[in-house]
Structure formats: structure tokens, C-alpha cells
Amino acid sequence: MGKMIELTASDGHKLAAYRADPAGKPRGGIVVIQEIFGVNSHIRSVADGYAADGYLAIAPAMFDRVQKNFEVGYTPDDMTRGRETRAKVTDDMALKDAEAAIKAASSAGKVGIVGYCWGGLLTWRASAKVSGLSAAVPYYGGGMTTPEESAISPKVPVLAHFGNNDHWIPLDTIEAFKKAHPEVEVHVYESGHGFNCDQRGSYNAEAAKLARERTLAFFAKHLT
16 A cells, blocks of 8 residues: 655655555544564554555654664564664654654644654654644653653643553553643553554554554544
């Protein structure tokens, strides 16, 4: 359904992105922010899913500044490679590249952003620091429940998804985040980290289905 395109960030950096177009007139635009595994087959399928629901979906290659065409799976070695590559990407780089995707997606109307794991953290940061958004949905954003990240004040409506058995995001930090941000719609599922990804052992079909339904309703409310 989709194709690879090229985006240009505000500092002139050119990055690849996966673009999936809906069958008819788009209901809005959705930027899909990858995990540490690149714009792999899972992220492309997520973008395809949003396109099938009527949105222009764009998934920028957030590692292009440090390694072009980065794409791995979910083995322990893949995770090590992903973490090592992600460590080379600064917050400034990531937000500039997310902004480029948001601008491209704005051709479809209002824009929402959704991200998974590291992408969830970037989605949370973008909700406060990047212009052009109308809604943000972080999935199990690693680090976003720390006191430092929780101090961020989003400028757009936010819907956040977490798992109650996530060894990367302790439940007590999720509860603290909820208290710090009563304006954020937070849902906690009987699941672990990465529950949305059907290529990971932590995949939870029931949680993924419910979270996606809530996400689509949230985007329908704020983008259309």
C-alpha cells in the first residue's frame, strides 16, 4: 500500500520516510514514530493500518542521520544494535525529523502523532515542543514517566497507553505520571512492554485491539 519518500528537515537534512495513502480523501494525517528497530515491516504495517482507516500515514526514518536504511527485527542482537544506534540520535535531531514528517502529513489536514517505545517518548516530547500537531498518542514511551519527562507540558490533547507488567516502565511511575497530568487520558493494560507489536513475544492481541480502537476514536475526535 505504501512507498518510500524523502523528507527535508528544517536544517536541510534529507531523510527517508514510509508513506501510506488512504483509498479516498484523507481524514487527516498521522505521523508514526518508530521503535529503536527502524522503519521495519511492523512499523510499515502500522502505517498501512492507519491508511486503511482513512488517514495519510507517514513514518519517518528517525535513524537516517546516523545510519541510513536501518531496519532490524526483535532478537537480542537486534535490540543491542537498536539501542546503540538510538544512542547516537540527539533529541534535537529527532524532533527536527518528526517535524518534517508532520509538515508533510499536514497536506491531509490536521495531524496526529503516534509512537511506540522510544517513539512513544518522542511523541510525548513532540506534543510539547513541535508545532503543527492536533493530537498525540504515545504507546509505552520509555522514560516518559520519569520526573524530568513528566515535567513536560503538552500543547495538544494526549492519549497514553501503558502495560502494567512493563519492566521498562514501573507501574508506580505510571501512577505518578497520571497524578502529574490529569489532562492526559491514560490507559493501563494487562500486558508488558511492546504489547502492540505482533512480531514480539510480548504481543497482547486483546490489549493491542483495545488500544487501537481508543486511538482511532481519539484521532477521529481531534483530527476530523
